[in-house]
Amino acid sequence: MIGVDWGTSSFRAFRLDAAGRVLARLEAPRGILHIEPGGFPAALHAAIGPWLADGERHVLLSGMVGSRQGWVEAPYLPCPAGAAEIAAALVDVPFGLTGGGVRVKLVPGLSDADQTDTPEVMRGEETQIIGVLDRLETDEPGGEGIVCLPGSHSKWARIRGRRILAYRTYLSGEAFAALRAGTILGRMMQDGPHDPAGFARGLARSGEPGHLLHHLFGVRTLGLMGQLAETASASYLSGLLIGHEVRAALPAEALVHLIGTPGLCALYAEAILACGGTAGIMDENAAARGLAAIGGATRWD
């Protein structure tokens, strides 16, 4: 089968064998924001046409391609859900650019409608989480696990019995970018490499008394008073925000499985350790594995 992780800004496709191994992969900056209206079938065919010509018949899509701004809108599936529930809720997508026999299906996003909180939505992350459930089961057989996907909208999910029980989202990544670009804090930040000492200071600051909105002003005053270098200021802000997120989201002494880019996962691992937890960084093939697991649980006919 072919699995496609089609997000807002990127497109990643995997050719998978029956055991879920990646036989071939391709990646392109063809996220859904770069596809003209009606252009989804042609964009998909341009990318995976050779694999289809080679005999592949089953295509599974996940990510923002199933959103209102995507190809076909797939209604959210409520938590708790695992591969079986997701496979039973796939949405058929009309393709029509091949001689026939090719089936294209879409993974629904996952919602969490806990009545004590605001609604939660994810699209794409559920597939990555499904992709690491085997590994979680090995680490904590039958137990409850925590998976974190750091990013613009970080997700913290609780897992039990190979199902996603519930999750919460934090806007930390997008808040970092907006505060850096749009406030006086950014004026005292010099571009450059990550500053580990600055990050560690921000992380430590996040555990001190005072609300985040107060801690943020300190980024400016520390710079103004010559106590924080312009080369360290962005990393300090990053440590502050990630520290606030982790302190709010981390259950006591939990083991957290991280899925994401290696650099960001390393920062979250540092924060989790600093807050008394333990962190494991999963390999980067979570999306491919998840697509394979859902595809394997799917009735294609």
Added chain:
Amino acid sequence: MIGVDWGTSSFRAFRLDAAGRVLARLEAPRGILHIEPGGFPAALHAAIGPWLADGERHVLLSGMVGSRQGWVEAPYLPCPAGAAEIAAALVDVPFGLTGGGVRVKLVPGLSDADQTDTPEVMRGEETQIIGVLDRLETDEPGGEGIVCLPGSHSKWARIRGRRILAYRTYLSGEAFAALRAGTILGRMMQDGPHDPAGFARGLARSGEPGHLLHHLFGVRTLGLMGQLAETASASYLSGLLIGHEVRAALPAEALVHLIGTPGLCALYAEAILACGGTAGIMDENAAARGLAAIGGATRWD
């Protein structure tokens, strides 16, 4: 005397009699960011020249005009400080655009170097706070008072015995603008009048479990799920941020004296009441009164 509140984006001047009453006032969009290098004497003379020609000899400036980006940098004066301490720390400013005898002095900003926290700085707000001390003394003779100046960088100050003891800053106003302009939250916000029901919902949400970074994502999902109108979304975000600030800054059951624009003060008053405090909105002449009080305590010769 003449008092000038010269901030980043605006210039306000007051002609004051010996009792501190405002005889005349003028306002211009000539904040320090709009003054070319070396242009401060000319800009000041253009504004208050007629009053000088009429015999005024003493000019007191407060605000960002005393910052590194201003006319002359005035070192911060540490808390605690009142009108007497501030008057003793004024910085002389070379003027030279009149025949002589005109003295121009600058109010220093106030720092708060509590060792348990990051440094604090203000420029201009100290003068406004000094301007309401009379009223505070009437409300709570000899007692401790709380003054809040909402804005881009909201200040919460503790007052006792006509001195500013200590204060804390919250970046709420600037964070609101940056989150609205620079994140996905803003895409679901329609410009329009303040929405009182949306503000009240955001305020209530700020008191529910969960960190601000999590609550922020709810602004998006409530919109996505049709539970928050695009016309109410910006006010909801405003209520969320102001609510978080007030819950963090408000001492239990405190009476808070608010200084600022009437619209913003009304929102803060609503938040303070919702959090169990009491709020009083001071009149809008705090800057003029503060300049008069400091000027009255000054040895001009």
